[in-house]
Amino acid sequence: MSQRLILALTAILQEKKSLNLYVRDISQAYVQSSTHLNRDFFVKPPTELQMDEGSILRIVKPLYGIPEAGNHCVCQPESAFDLASAAQVTNPKEEDVKTLNKRLQWQINNKLKGLRFIHLNIHTLRLVVFTDASFANNRDLSSQIGFVITLADDSNKANIIHWSSLKCKRVTRSILASELYAVAHGFDTAIVLKSTIEKILQKNNLPLILCADSKSLYDCLVKLGTTQEKRLMVDLMCIRQSYERRQITEIRWIDGNSNPADAMTKGQPCSALTRLIDTNMINITPFGWVERYT
Template sequence: MTCNPQYNDLEHLIVDMEEKDGEWMTHMTWKEQSDFELAIQLRKDGVITTPGDSFHESQQQEIDGLIARGVFKFVLFDPKQHANIRIFNSWFVNEVKGKTTIPFEKSRLVIQAYNDEGKQEILTQSPTIQRASQRVIFALAPSLQLQGILLYLRDITQAYIQATTLLNRLILAYLPKELRHLYPEGTIMVVRKPLYGIPEAGTHWWATYYKHHKEKLSMVTSTYDPCLLITTNKDAFGVVGMQTDDTLFLASEHFAILEDEELKKAKLMAKPRDKLSLASNLIFNGCSLTLESDGTIALLQKDQGKKLRLVTKGENSHQEYLKQRARGAYIASISQHQSPTADNIRNLNKRIMWQIENQSRGIKYIPLDLSNVKIFVFVDGSFANNKDFSSQIGYVIILANESSTGDEFEITGNLTHYSSTKSKRVTRSVLASEIYGMVGGVDMAISIGTTINMITRQLDLPNVPIVVCTDSYSLYECLVKLGTTKEKRLMIDIMALRQSYERRELTEVRWINGKDNLADSMTKSTPNKALEQFLNENRLKVRVEGWVERK
């Protein structure tokens, strides 16, 4: 809301805003409404006994805490000083915490800056951990736990308001309606530090927490993800994944103690760290981690499957299709359509039904021998197999131990990363789609490999070799037998892959049987059973059609 010059005080603006309170209530989320009703019921039952009305004390505690931290200050509206400056609304997000243990009321002050035109001139997007980085931590955790390096979760409370940097622009806000009667008429807030709802708040907090890890814990970033950090001190080994206010980290006892001490020195408020154990699971970034008695770690989704519903035919089928696809059913490439037909909806419902019926399925991570572990990259491409005649390319990256017997090898390991995407480039041949799939897989494998090597060096372990597996004989020949192609764009990609092979960034390139290619599931609607078998057993036998001995 922008101040109109015809107003000489704040009275008319406050009246305007209050007249919209009824409309604001209609936009209250289902979760907020249910928590508000729950708080009333818990008070009637004598479970919540704090004085005053529902959320009254929690709201006052929130305001007192923010004032003590210097997040904002109260001033009287000045027509001269504040003219032509937008004044945002503010409101409390009320929630009942500890529903399954000891319920209590919690309130958070939020600035309603969702339609902020000023954010176009500032950085508002803060980094978050990549899924590949999460899986690197998961893949290493079972092995490192045998060495006393355990998996922990740290949750920072009220993260955004703990940023140490000041805002670079003037933010004004009205008081939430619950507090207006406590302050003189015409009082507004001048926000000086990051607060929830302000677009750049996440960036300020990330810079604060990132700097804390680099300077206080002597950590460096991985080769591809600024939110994956590794210690440089061998005596205090740690690997940290940052996700806004949560950090998932592998830590030796020394690093765990150091992390706790430095957090207290920096006066950052946080909950006690949680440790993954047989009696305690961890919830991180939508994932549930469970430690089994045999030392394996089970990775499951956190209740996403419960939100899935079949798409029904009717006037709203298009909207329902987009909603359910956004909730996780988009993993099937056959279901990615903006204007769905009856066949698209039927295919999507097939995927949704499978996910609903298999919510207990997940990914299992097992202990490995890190002294001789390898990275295996399975790549594949399907030429013009999509309805728009584009090609589907994909790859699967596995961190595994290998045992060889004659013309086959067996891998026992952990799924580290996977990808299935529609090629953005025009593909004019089967070889082109295979090459684009290999380029994407090799790029990611080298990124993950160099990061894992940073970790293994801290543990005095050897570097991890990269093995590329393809079922395309023509692509295999291009790389190891100096084959060629007439397409100039493909020649550049082949030369780059060949250069990595000659520099031994890629230790081996193997031509494998197509029925054993894990990446087949990333590119075809009716794939082989290799990936399913690997996910069930964490092992797979792969038949080799050709390879080159390198000395």
């Protein structure tokens, strides 16, 4: 996430001065990468290995925690759902293997396909957060939630900053609950990005727009509706409070076909995400929105 944010801001600021970028010390979870490191890393073996005193190990693969590992284990946004689903499987069946192999073959065929970061109008920047959820679509009847966060300007040119596809930690009893947890998850990440960008660019009140394709969620948020589940009311009130405090600029109910986050919760191809990656343009078709009085 931090790497993509730096690239997006560099594309915006490049007209003012030339900037050099260096990748260093990015720590995430990296497993099973088959690529070799570009430089030598040596570590002291842990005590559990019971090796001779003074032994030194040379790392040849992207081990968790080393600075270069982040360059080897980042998947394309299109693959997020399939890889997240595969990570949930403990006893794989033939269908699971075929689905994963199909996605891996797609990645092999599209290994050079990446994200492009373009120049945006710094005076009209805004964070646009797309969220989506699929109710009880996992094998254990849990819901899959996800989001796509973009940095855009008033001409709808956009750079993808972050995305996520994960299993909802709570078992939900309704579509509304799944959608609400997806919005809460996306907003939590977006508010961190909003604060970071404001500090880097010395820009106050960067607009943050939440977009969801669920009418029931939209009505519940903007029409002061209530739910019978107290757990949902906590998240619901958090979103409303953030809107009242102007941390959220706008909440939109959009067409599902223009929601790139749809790819984070379903295995089918998503034309909205493909269009966003290929053209760096967001095409939002709003069905409803809330106007804020100044």
